[in-house]
Amino acid sequence: MIRTNLYITGMAGITREEPDYKNYIPDAGLRRRMSRVIRMSVASALMALEDSGNGKIDAIVTGTGWGCLADTEKFLISILDNSERLLNPSSFIQSTSNTIGAQIALMLEDKHYNSTYVHGGSSFESALLDAALLVSEGKKRILAGGFDELTPTKSHLLERMGMWKKYIPGEGSHFFVLEGERGEHVHGKISALEIIPHVTDGEEILASLRRFLADTGTETSSAEIICGDHKLLKPLSEMGFNVKDYKQHCGEYPTASACALRQALMAFRDQKGPERVIIVSKYINDVSTFMLTERS
Amino acid sequence: MATDVYIGGLGCVTALGKGVDSQLKRLKEGKGGLGKLTLFKTSHEATVGEVPFSNKMLAESLNLPPVKEYSRTTLLGLAAAAEALSDSGIQRDGLRIGFISATSVGGMDVSELFYGEYHKDKNRGKLRQLIGHDCGASTQFMCEQLGIGDFSTTINTACSSANNAIMLGARMIKAGMLDVVIAGGTDSLCRFTVNGFSSLGILDRELCRPFDRSRAGLNLGEGAGYLLLCSDRVKTSRRYGRVTGYANANDAFHQTASSSTGDGAYLAMKGALEMSGSDSGRIGYINVHGTGTQNNDASEGVAMKRLFGGSVPPFSSTKGFTGHTLGAAGGVESVFAVLSLYYGFIWPNLNFRNRIEEADVTPVTRCVKAGNLKAVMTNSFGFGGNCTSLVFESAKI
Numbered sequence: 266m267i268r269t270n271l272y273i274t275g276m277a278g279i280t281r282e283e284p285d286y287k288n289y290i291p292d293a294g295l296r297r298r299m300s301r302v303i304r305m306s307v308a309s310a311l312m313a314l315e316d317s318g319n320g321k322i323d324a325i326v327t328g329t330g331w332g333c334l335a336d337t338e339k340f341l342i343s344i345l346d347n348s349e350r351l352l353n354p355s356s357f358i359q360s361t362s363n364t365i366g367a368q369i370a371l372m373l374e375d376k377h378y379n380s381t382y383v384h385g386g387s388s389f390e391s392a393l394l395d396a397a398l399l400v401s402e403g404k405k406r407i408l409a410g411g412f413d414e415l416t417p418t419k420s421h422l423l424e425r426m427g428m429w430k431k432y433i434p435g436e437g438s439h440f441f442v443l444e445g446e447r448g449e450h451v452h453g454k455i456s457a458l459e460i461i462p463h464v465t466d467g468e469e470i471l472a473s474l475r476r477f478l479a480d481t482g483t484e485t486s487s488a489e490i491i492c493g494d495h496k497l498l499k500p501l502s503e504m505g506f507n508v509k510d511y512k513q514h515c516g517e518y519p520t521a522s523a524c525a526l527r528q529a530l531m532a533f534r535d536q537k538g539p540e541r542v543i544i545v546s547k548y549i550n551d552v553s554t555f556m557l558t559e560r561s
Numbered sequence: 562m563a564t565d566v567y568i569g570g571l572g573c574v575t576a577l578g579k580g581v582d583s584q585l586k587r588l589k590e591g592k593g594g595l596g597k598l599t600l601f602k603t604s605h606e607a608t609v610g611e612v613p614f615s616n617k618m619l620a621e622s623l624n625l626p627p628v629k630e631y632s633r634t635t636l637l638g639l640a641a642a643a644e645a646l647s648d649s650g651i652q653r654d655g656l657r658i659g660f661i662s663a664t665s666v667g668g669m670d671v672s673e674l675f676y677g678e679y680h681k682d683k684n685r686g687k688l689r690q691l692i693g694h695d696c697g698a699s700t701q702f703m704c705e706q707l708g709i710g711d712f713s714t715t716i717n718t719a720c721s722s723a724n725n726a727i728m729l730g731a732r733m734i735k736a737g738m739l740d741v742v743i744a745g746g747t748d749s750l751c752r753f754t755v756n757g758f759s760s761l762g763i764l765d766r767e768l769c770r771p772f773d774r775s776r777a778g779l780n781l782g783e784g785a786g787y788l789l790l791c792s793d794r795v796k797t798s799r800r801y802g803r804v805t806g807y808a809n810a811n812d813a814f815h816q817t818a819s820s821s822t823g824d825g826a827y828l829a830m831k832g833a834l835e836m837s838g839s840d841s842g843r844i845g846y847i848n849v850h851g852t853g854t855q856n857n858d859a860s861e862g863v864a865m866k867r868l869f870g871g872s873v874p875p876f877s878s879t880k881g882f883t884g885h886t887l888g889a890a891g892g893v894e895s896v897f898a899v900l901s902l903y904y905g906f907i908w909p910n911l912n913f914r915n916r917i918e919e920a921d922v923t924p925v926t927r928c929v930k931a932g933n934l935k936a937v938m939t940n941s942f943g944f945g946g947n948c949t950s951l952v953f954e955s956a957k958i
Contacts, residue, residue, distance in 0.1 A: 325811075330695060331695065334697070340753065340756070341676050342680065344753070345677065345680050348604065349756055349759075352756055352759070354760035357753075357756070357760055358817050358944065359816075360757075363717055363719055363943070363945045363947060364945060367944070367946055367947065370811040370946060371815075375811060376810055376812070376828055377810065378811075379809065379810075379811040379945075379947055380716060380729075380947075381715040381716065382715065383664075383667075383698075384700060385695055385697035385698065385701070387697075388715075391715075398732050398736055399603040401736060406818065421683065423686075425688060460712070462709075462711055462713055463705075463710060498877070505772065511837065517745070536901075
């Protein structure tokens with residue numbers, strides 16, 4: 266478990282409804298060249314920054330499980346259809362997962378630290394771990410985000426694998442401005458983070474979660490759990506927690522925990538809401554992660 | 562007080578062969594590993610750096626059951642990471658061990674096979690070929706094979722990926738989160754990248770000529786390179802050196818091209834140097850990114866002049882040996898830089914004749930014995946302006 270103090274001073278997200286991108290990406294040519302995940306992510310990053318009052322940042326860290334699938338597929342098709350001749354490099358250029366972090370850096374002319382994590386269901390948590398390290402190293406403001414786009418092909422392939430019988434299709438992009446010190450306008454803070462390094466299930470994951478709750482001194486009276494692992498909904502509520510299934514809102518995708526973080530922070534807006542929200546996540550058969558968020 | 566980060570093990574696979582000893586031998590001899598592409602069919606006449614082993618041979622040498630279809634990225638990565646682990650001779654008991662791997666293509670070599678079928682008919686294609694597609698899947702598989710259980714993640718910042726993996730590993734050890742981290746990167750050749758770099762017009766059909774006036778592009782390569790990093794309290798068979806400086810900066814100029822002022826490269830090198838606390842004269846060798854493209858070498862050359870002025874340290878690009886191994890480049894070249902530091906050699910920059918026009922910098926072209934190297938640097942830069950430099954110093958403080 267990693268203990269940290271990441272104060273969230275800005276947040277934004279796009280899940281089901283997409284905004285008018287013109288306000289954030291005014292260049293029509295650029296907007297057109299961007300795939301949907303790039304548009305969604307760049308816009309939500311700029312929205313999060315705006316929410317925190319804009320200003321300088323010291324790092325950009327992003328996480329994505331699926332990466333830039335639309336451009337990857339587009340380039341693959343062009344290789345097959347054109348027999349490897351006269352290919353347009355645009356989709357190849359935009360196929361790497363760091364395209365989004367890079368595009369944000371370009372638009373903000375930001376030359377600082379910039380990294381991208383691509384580790385399935387713990388990609389966003391890896392970016393948060395990096396942010397926690399950056400803050401401990403003295404960096405002040407970090408822009409962190411998680412995003413995945415459900416392309417028609419990805420959806421079709423997951424359907425062929427039988428996934429949509431058990432899970433709700435999902436996608437989204439969420440960004441946060443994280444600061445090491447408490448500012449004036451704070452949505453809440455992340456105080457602890459755990460990435461279980463192995464794929465575990467059942468009693469084993471419950472034992473890890475119980476340890477996390479005990480180590481963070483979390484009690485049922487003041488904490489709520491938002492859970493993205495439907496197998497855990499029942500046992501957690503039997504433990505006496507108020508449990509919500511956050512994927513009812515955003516569906517199943519590798520960085521859905523970024524959407525959960527936003528949902529947790531929204532809960533703090535209600536004065537009668539919980540003092541703490543624990544986020545429990547798992548993407549399909551991937552590793553589990555826990556996050557402790559607190560009202561601040 | 563922050564702990565020092567030591568390098569206690571090395572592992573590497575490239576066109577020069579499997580294992581660190583093969584790399585060392587060929588680097589000393591100045592014998593590159595570039596040649597014709599044979600791994601898959603393509604209409605491109607590409608000169609590449611293929612690892613001279615088939616997937617079957619790699620899987621056998623790793624004792625993996627032959628029934629499964631492994632991505633080449635995973636096989637190459639596992640071979641190198643396992644070597645780094647065994648080379649270190651660590652006793653694992655009681656140590657918190659992490660695995661941080663970088664890759665830019667992931668399981669693309671296998672996904673391409675799937676997609677060829679899927680594209681013809683949406684009900685075709687073996688779904689199990691997609692299990693390894695996501696970059697994280699290769700890391701997770703390697704992690705399980707290596708029995709590493711405390712932390713793992715995957716980084717993809719294109720061609721600077723592996724330097725960022727090593728940087729994160731060093732930071733986690735410094736922060737006391739882990740005792741040991743195997744960090745580096747792996748990438749295999751695939752049709753996707755051959756076509757991608759070809760579409761950008763930056764593949765040279767001839768042997769690449771980094772930092773030469775006549776350079777006309779890069780040769781793609783494949784491979785994997787990992788460092789076993791550890792804190793002071795971990796006992797290893799050898800201590801190859803310490804990681805004393807690292808910096809990640811963004812050029813913020815263009816999605817693929819580097820700025821003519823080399824801002825990103827300059828900031829990364831400057832940041833790593835400052836962090837190491839060394840003055841610039843202490844750097845005895847730089848393993849540069851030096852891809853052989855017009856743009857990279859000009860930009861990197863200008864950045865070196867900006868930072869080091871009239872006394873640019875001896876430097877070379879080793880991409881004439883291995884080709885550009887993309888997401889693995891930082892891992893492979895960190896191994897080369899550490900070998901340079903530990904054994905006291907400066908590796909030659911192959912195929913160089915005349916100095917570039919954009920900056921007054923000339924690489925080392927013959928293997929030079931350089932006793933008493935105190936510090937070396939290695940650069941990796943990628944698409945999206947991602948630039949990361951590392952500084953390694955002798956373990957003797």
